[in-house]
Amino acid sequence: MTDKQKPLILVVNDDGYEAKGLKAMVEIAKTFGEVVVVVPDRVRSANGHAITMNEPLHVRQYLQEDGVAYWRTNGTPVDCVKLGQRVVLRNRHIDLVLSGINHGSNSSVSVLYSGTMGAAIEASFEYPAVGLSLLDYSPDADFTAAIHFGKRIVKSILENGLPAHTCLNVNFPNVSTEEIKGIKITRQTDGYWYEDMEERVDPYGRKYYWLTGYLVDTDQQPDTCEWALKHNYISVQPVHYDMTDYKHFNDIKYLEDVE
């Protein structure tokens, strides 16, 4: 198979160019195709679907190693997708966009806050896209099991395809390869983050706050991402960008009578 027949894979992330999870993702992607990396020049976690409109963007190649081209930008994870498509790859056809591997869970409602998933959702407007996340926030997290199963998941996706505009939110429990029980297709656990604002006082007597919090999980059903992860399954959740609440259409019909 020549290089021209290999699938073109764009790798993005939200933890920035120095993240160990990026190395893990490149290891997965290199197995299957030509790989181009476009990532933020600093940590951009929890950037959600943010884009940069109020300042100019730059994007520069900083490394070429083992056939992989590495670019970094001052933009957000979603900007990485846009810059990758239009500037770095000049509208070449992309076969798959891989986002991550994120340091930390993107299960439940974290899909909204996640830069990893923001980038995957953005990519899904035009290309098959998958976000991968490991339930370990530490910079030196062990990605061994995520790489092992990540390769198998990506292989299957390249062979079987994804529905147009559906991206995947894949979360790996933080256990060894042997301890993983399998893969479950899940729905988003209902819940929300309750924030604790940790109050501190700066050396000049002014209060400031660190945003911390915990997930309020109001939904313990076995078809959810949280259930799967707690039981050592890999959670694979199909995600779509249509946020319309179809269930409650009729409950707000009264507003059509407002004059």
Add this chain to the structure above:
Amino acid sequence: MTDKQKPLILVVNDDGYEAKGLKAMVEIAKTFGEVVVVVPDRVRSANGHAITMNEPLHVRQYLQEDGVAYWRTNGTPVDCVKLGQRVVLRNRHIDLVLSGINHGSNSSVSVLYSGTMGAAIEASFEYPAVGLSLLDYSPDADFTAAIHFGKRIVKSILENGLPAHTCLNVNFPNVSTEEIKGIKITRQTDGYWYEDMEERVDPYGRKYYWLTGYLVDTDQQPDTCEWALKHNYISVQPVHYDMTDYKHFNDIKYLEDVE
């Protein structure tokens, strides 16, 4: 009616404390209740659901006027909701969160990029919440019709309520009060932003890019937000934070066989 019986309304936005749209929103909110404003200290449009985890947050009152308390923060629009709830209002019960009035449309897939809607979705985890946007990006946009109908919409919501965890994405066409034909409950138009990266060269010879683009609207149906707005209706879209793609669950079931 005493102050204690008045509904408590938290006003947030993404255009920052100097925006004309904020004044318009306060004018609506003041009609109905006790109003507390918590907004960014600079323009934070297109911040999506981003939150601030990598630097500390501050929030300070900068104005008290006509019974309204105004606070500003270095945080994102979603941070404004969290700081408003936990720090400014110290977990008092909030009756309604109003986000905006945004300068510019948040119809179709812009719901993902919008800081206005990010804040409204965040608020909907605990409270009734509505984002209001006017289809005019200019700083001196004319909010007359938006205020006129905004008051009527907010009145109706306070009287009739919203389903739990459903927030509203309200978009006003940029026409006069008389030209508005009515209100339509709509679904999110299918489409995406195609980005033009406008390339420039800085004085030192380095390329940089401004993110611009246009909406590729693949969906012209009369039940969509775009259709309503093009025909001078106010679009009211129910929005929910569950991003699971239930339609395509079975199309990716093959992944459960990966070993």
